[in-house]
Amino acid sequence: MNQIDSILEKILEFRDQRDWKQFHTTENLAKSIAIEAGELLEHFQWGDAYDEEALKDEIADVLIYAFLIANSIDADIEKMMLDKVERNKSRFPVELVKGNSGKHLKKHKKTGL
Amino acid sequence: MNQIDSILEKILEFRDQRDWKQFHTTENLAKSIAIEAGELLEHFQWGDAYDEEALKDEIADVLIYAFLIANSIDADIEKMMLDKVERNKSRFPVELVKGNSGKHLKKHKKTGL
Amino acid sequence: MNQIDSILEKILEFRDQRDWKQFHTTENLAKSIAIEAGELLEHFQWGDAYDEEALKDEIADVLIYAFLIANSIDADIEKMMLDKVERNKSRFPVELVKGNSGKHLKKHKKTGL
């Protein structure tokens, strides 16, 4: 079993022991990611003097819910990520964005990342 | 090289070819996760008739930034996730939360996930 | 009619002309606020060189949805805000937080703002 499937297996085991699959609709997991993203951001609310262990805790929450939502639509996590990196290569050509944030391209394309 | 490091390597290569490390402070990446979480949630704004390919695109963005923020603080992604699953086991004991969302425990502990 | 009710009236008129009340459940409006908050934050993703008119547009979206969600639970907007300011006065006593963000108090109380 590969590394990501092995982590996912432990998360699903945790979920199933608590009979929580019923709560984990794709929509509820999308909300959960936004909620956890807010908690992560809270560490930077008034500056960046964050506590590293507390930060890891929040990043882990985002990742766990992101793995769960991917699983809820049967998406292959590695493929999904590498596909997006490939799309970003054509959306943000090196010669146009090197050393700038590419914000000017997003303005027009408005397609994300 | 393990699977997660291999994905991370491709993300970092994409970043470095564009000289974007300068933009990727831990704080900016935390903001980026919140922004992408909002875009993901937008697919469920008025219901759950989402397009699966578009959803994968947004989940991938969340995951890519989550990998990048973990990397920015030199955190081991697998360890961070499994550590959190372990902490959640003691925070949400099976006998107290089986079949309920555990929301009543969060009210008291207010420690997240 | 007071100022806030007068603004709300124009928002509700806009909504009703489009028959959109059916979409504006309290939950959908909560999601909408999070989505708009993400769009607002996007202007600060890589720094704070924001465009003021674009920013006003996003702040207005947050405010419009916040007025709508308050309306959806029949809450009095002015009262709700002033009540919260009063609660914050006892949560954040001047002698404990003057010149600091009060973050140390939130750690213990974990009650927000």
Place this chain on the structure above:
Amino acid sequence: MNQIDSILEKILEFRDQRDWKQFHTTENLAKSIAIEAGELLEHFQWGDAYDEEALKDEIADVLIYAFLIANSIDADIEKMMLDKVERNKSRFPVELVKGNSGKHLKKHKKTGL
């Protein structure tokens, strides 16, 4: 003094008594809105059995920070909101969106609300 300015005055008085203006940069306030939006959304994480008083508390937080960010860029709150309602009238013509969420228009325009 109009109603909104009167509420804003009380918020600014609260802020100034604590010498908190230094923390309230436009960017920090944008982050704060996203954080509070996440706390508001948390009440709907696994369903919509929310507590009304707790919800009011979170909506008030969003509104207070939205008033503060508007103030930080010297924006007129009423004007900003009514201007946006006007723009939305042309973005979402009644004949095209009556009874549907207008999502199909957003796909093309990608300009928000």
